[in-house]
Amino acid sequence: MKIAILKLRGILLTSIQDDLSDQDALDFQRDVLQKITDTEFNGLVIDITAMDVVDSFMARVINDTAIQAKMLGTRVILCGMQPAVALTLIEMGRELLGVETALNIDQAFNRLEMLINEQEV
Amino acid sequence: MSDTKCKSRDESGVVVTITEEWHVGKSQRAVKMLALSIGLSQVSIYSLATSVSELANNLFFHTNYGGTITLKVVRKNGRAGIEIAAADKGPGIADLDSAMLDSFTTNGGLGGGLPGVERLMDEFEIASQVGVGTWVVARKWGKCS
Ligand SMILES: Nc1ncnc2c1ncn2[C@@H]1O[C@H](COP(=O)(O)OP(=O)(O)O)[C@@H](O)[C@H]1O
Ligand SMILES: [Mg+2]
Numbered sequence: 695m696k697i698a699i700l701k702l703r704g705i706l707l708t709s710i711q712d713d714l715s716d717q718d719a720l721d722f723q724r725d726v727l728q729k730i731t732d733t734e735f736n737g738l739v740i741d742i743t744a745m746d747v748v749d750s751f752m753a754r755v756i757n758d759t760a761i762q763a764k765m766l767g768t769r770v771i772l773c774g775m776q777p778a779v780a781l782t783l784i785e786m787g788r789e790l791l792g793v794e795t796a797l798n799i800d801q802a803f804n805r806l807e808m809l810i811n812e813q814e815v
Numbered sequence: 816m817s818d819t820k821c822k823s824r825d826e827s828g829v830v831v832t833i834t835e836e837w838h839v840g841k842s843q844r845a846v847k848m849l850a851l852s853i854g855l856s857q858v859s860i861y862s863l864a865t866s867v868s869e870l871a872n873n874l875f876f877h878t879n880y881g882g883t884i885t886l887k888v889v890r891k892n893g894r895a896g897i898e899i900a901a902a903d904k905g906p907g908i909a910d911l912d913s914a915m916l917d918s919f920t921t922n923g924g925l926g927g928g929l930p931g932v933e934r935l936m937d938e939f940e941i942a943s944q945v946g947v948g949t950w951v952v953a954r955k956w957g958k959c960s
Binding site for chain 1: 836837840843856857858860861862864865868869872927928931934935
């Protein structure tokens with residue numbers, strides 16, 4: 695496994711690095727979904743601060759992971775998208791724009807905890 | 816703006832042969848360096864790197880023996896830019912119009928690669944002949960300083 699998946703305050707945190715092979719990306723998707731199925735996590739943060747190239751393949755992997763995690767009842771937030779990457783993504787991976795985003799990991803956690811608390815009330 | 820610096824001319828290119836997956840990353844690094852060297856904006860650099868990734872992946876996935884990515888600095892009308900040329904002697908594309916659609920893929924892939932490149936770049940040309948190969952040229956222009 696090339697991408698670490700951390701558990702923090704009941705939330706899964708993953709940081710995607712650059713230079714992943716397609717197989718690494720698919721392994722990542724499988725590992726995240728496996729973790730969500732095994733243990734109940736209320737939230738998933740996908741951090742892409744380190745990514746500068748999000749091609750159609752990566753865009754789809756991230757999007758599919760988010761959709762599947764949602765179907766398993768987990769809230770998903772994508773964070774750390776650099777402005778220049780966002781501009782590229784508008785042309786390349788349009789479907790990604792459906793995933794909720796936050797500026798950084800801190801804001802992503804705040805937002806997720808708010809959403810999860812709302813749910814419990 | 817000086818004429819000597821910005822006259823129309825081509826410079827020799829960098830050729831990256833794509834036969835294995837890790838060559839895709841290599842071509843990405845090469846285009847980033849070249850784009851940095853002529854001072855393109857960060858958005859242009861990411862657009863170029865993403866386009867190279869799409870074209871190089873197509874060489875790897877849709878042909879049997881791979882192909883080449885040729886990168887070069889081009890200059891025209893006082894502007895500098897980067898040209899990406901992807902060439903292969905693979906199976907070719909039977910229906911180019913369909914291949915340029917966002918949802919089109921022939922190998923259970925994701926589609927959207929070629930049309931994405933066309934949107935990201937300033938100029939885009941594709942030619943292909945079944946049994947002969949495929950050829951894509953795309954350019955991204957900066958400003959001349
Ligand atoms: N170099 C190539 N040689 C042969 N066919 C290609 C090549 N590049 C693209 N194609 C064809 O064009 C289609 C669309 O390409 P693309 O938009 O990159 O989507 P994807 O690669 O996800 O299928 C491919 O499915 C393939 O059939
Ligand atoms: Mg493709």
